[in-house]
Amino acid sequence: MASFAPCVIPPKKGRITLPATRVVRVLEQLKEERGVPRMIRVDNGSEMTSSAFTKWCENNHVRICYIEPGKPNQNAYIERFNRSYRTEVLNPYLFSSLAQVRELSWAWMLSYNEERPHESLGNLPPSEFKKQLTEKFSSYELCA
Secondary structure: OEOOOOOOOOOOOOOOOOOHHHHHHHHHHHHHHHOOEOEEEEOOOHHHHOHHHHHHHHHOOOEEEEOOOOOHHHHHHHHHHHHHHHHHHHOOOOOOOHHHHHHHHHHHHHHHHHOOOEHHHOOEOHHHHHHHHHHHHHOOOOOO
């Protein structure tokens, strides 16, 4: 079981939203790369209440923690991400095509994960935080 720092998981290039089936595919990918989390905190969006998502969680023994409706502060990392994305990407530009939105979003996500310091992570970007965490715990032996 694993727990991870917040980071942006980019959607498949060319997509803006992640429907439930894509969420499950991304979770499978993450399971292979990082292991299975004990818990996932989500809002009450249709992709997170779908049978595909809930069945994946059940099959992988992952507890789903839904935030209370009207309580976005219970999902503060995501709300903070959404605010940053809106104020830094969506609001300042007048896009003439969806391709422009995708291109700028992709560049922003790479910067967000690889370069940008996050106060909640000790002023490290998520990629560096993950690297340090991995190095720190890779030398530990786990006993049953």
